Amino acid sequence: MAIDLHCHIFPPGYLHLAQREGERIGARIYQRDDGQMFLQTPGDFNYPLTEGLWSVPALIEALDRRKITGAALSAAPPTLSYWAEAGLAAEIAAANNDSIAEMVRSHPQRFAGLATVPLQDVPRSIRELERTMALPEFRGVMIASHVGNKNLDHPDFLAFFEACETLQACVFIHPYDVLGSERLQDYYLWNLIGMVTETAIAIESLIFGGVYERLPKLKTYFAHGGGSYPWLRGRAEYGFHHLITPTFKIQRSPREYLHRIYVDAMVYTPSALSWLVQELGSDHIAVGSDYPFDIGPDDPTAIVYEAPTLTEGDRKNILYRTAQHLLGQEFGLPANTVTGHSGGALLKDGFDGNRQAAVDEDNN
Numbered sequence: 344m345a346i347d348l349h350c351h352i353f354p355p356g357y358l359h360l361a362q363r364e365g366e367r368i369g370a371r372i373y374q375r376d377d378g379q380m381f382l383q384t385p386g387d388f389n390y391p392l393t394e395g396l397w398s399v400p401a402l403i404e405a406l407d408r409r410k411i412t413g414a415a416l417s418a419a420p421p422t423l424s425y426w427a428e429a430g431l432a433a434e435i436a437a438a439n440n441d442s443i444a445e446m447v448r449s450h451p452q453r454f455a456g457l458a459t460v461p462l463q464d465v466p467r468s469i470r471e472l473e474r475t476m477a478l479p480e481f482r483g484v485m486i487a488s489h490v491g492n493k494n495l496d497h498p499d500f501l502a503f504f505e506a507c508e509t510l511q512a513c514v515f516i517h518p519y520d521v522l523g524s525e526r527l528q529d530y531y532l533w534n535l536i537g538m539v540t541e542t543a544i545a546i547e548s549l550i551f552g553g554v555y556e557r558l559p560k561l562k563t564y565f566a567h568g569g570g571s572y573p574w575l576r577g578r579a580e581y582g583f584h585h586l587i588t589p590t591f592k593i594q595r596s597p598r599e600y601l602h603r604i605y606v607d608a609m610v611y612t613p614s615a616l617s618w619l620v621q622e623l624g625s626d627h628i629a630v631g632s633d634y635p636f637d638i639g640p641d642d643p644t645a646i647v648y649e650a651p652t653l654t655e656g657d658r659k660n661i662l663y664r665t666a667q668h669l670l671g672q673e674f675g676l677p678a679n680t681v682t683g684h685s686g687g688a689l690l691k692d693g694f695d696g697n698r699q700a701a702v703d704e705d706n707n
Contacts, residue, residue, distance in 0.1 A: 346666035349631030350414035354442030388421040395635040417457040417485040420519040432461030447480035456481040476510045482670040483513030488545035496552020508561040542570025553592035564605035607631025613649040625657035629665040
């Protein structure tokens with residue numbers, strides 16, 4: 344068994360909006376001279392619109408090929424609309440969530456859903472969280488590492504995290520709109536460096552800002568091995584005990600909150616995963632693929648078997664036990680088993696990436 348906690352999809356509902364009302368949602372679908380369809384969204388995202396980005400059958404094929412039993416589906420971060428007016432952002436989030444719910448219903452033993460919310464408007468976010476968590480298809484929510492210039496410890500977000508704790512919604516925190524992006528455009532640095540830095544900021548904000556202290560039952564997990572935080576946490580520890588000027592909102596050492604940090608295993612180097620297990624414990628690490636993006640490893644479980652010093656219990660924790668703990672759900676089917684329909688019913692009214700009538704020729 345293996346369960347992927349970091350698996351994205353571009354929900355057909357979002358792509359429908361991009362087709363019909365691209366200007367209103369800040370997105371466009373267009374065709375290049377070579378015939379390849381592309382999706383462009385806010386945040387300088389411009390990516391080939393292949394079937395793997397949105398198709399359930401393509402996703403199932405990828406899971407089977409990688410021997411992944413189940414996946415927690417989250418909307419691809421470029422669909423997050425924190426930049427938008429709150430009503431529009433709520434509409435986009437609902438479209439995302441309705442699509443993900445339908446995908447989960449199509450293969451309930453393979454998928455669990457993570458909702459998105461318009462986090463720039465906390466009351467709307469709580470209402471959408473309540474709506475989705477009342478559905479059996481959802482086990483949590485994905486949010487970004489910040490909203491505008493507000494880190495996650497901002498007082499505005501406390502009510503949202505309280506709702507997550509009350510509803511037992513696991514919170515997947517994913518970096519996006521990275522700090523200093525204007526200096527990170529060359530060499531893919533916005534992804535190679537910016538993303539992991541964003542995650543470190545999110546973790547230290549939740550620790551030093553007292554969010555974990557105030558909400559002892561809040562469950563969170565982070566992409567990309569926790570970013571740079573695990574590797575730099577000694578610096579945070581030293582700063583807490585020795586720096587004179589900062590005002591921290593916690594009384595206990597940051598190490599006291601380390602057990603609240605769950606991460607995926609996307610650290611690429613087997614020895615790095617072994618070290619991460621020593622730091623966090625294998626019961627705080629899960630498989631992550633970052634499907635369908637090119638930064639994700641071809642075989643996201645290989646590192647679990649290649650990492651030195653791991654015990655069989657460590658491997659089981661990383662492969663599926665940690666995911667089951669966070670989601671409160673067991674995935675009972677082995678790889679290569681598909682339940683329900685093949686995706687055709689979903690795609691009948693779903694997004695058709697080859698529909699030429701949807702191409703806005705004026706945007707080429």
